[in-house]
Amino acid sequence: MTSAKNQPYKRSDRIADLLRKITSDVMTQKIHHWGVDGLTITRVEVSHDLKQANAFYRLLDPSQKGKVKSNLGKILPLVQKEIGRQMRTKYTPHLHFQYDEGLDHSDRIFDLLDQANIDHSEE
Numbered sequence: 001m002t003s004a005k006n007q008p009y010k011r012s013d014r015i016a017d018l019l020r021k022i023t024s025d026v027m028t029q030k031i032h033h034w035g036v037d038g039l040t041i042t043r044v045e046v047s048h049d050l051k052q053a054n055a056f057y058r059l060l061d062p063s064q065k066g067k068v069k070s071n072l073g074k075i076l077p078l079v080q081k082e083i084g085r086q087m088r089t090k091y092t093p094h095l096h097f098q099y100d101e102g103l104d105h106s107d108r109i110f111d112l113l114d115q116a117n118i119d120h121s122e123e
Helices: 011-029 062-086 102-122
Strands: 039-046 052-059 094-099
Touching: 011 039, 011 052, 011 062, 052 062, 062 094
Parallel strands: 052 094
Antiparallel strands: 039 052
């Protein structure tokens, strides 16, 4: 039997990776016609008890956020069912979708830095 020290990372991390793969596969193969085109699952975070999971997503066209969020609410039961079918765990994590704001924040920081460099070079 393998001890926890020999494992490269925590079980919640392995479950998160599996959830990201399953969710991405479902989005591209089974429910792409639900108006979630251009959606990418960037990461999944799982609670320590493995009962809750947040799937973070990005869109090619951020102006579609409202429409996609509404459609994700409609397709969540289908995604949840597929997760339950494919996972071999005691509990199926309850999935929540969240827009990944991380890249928006970093883009804003880069824009501000660029602006500061332009202002500084003009002096």
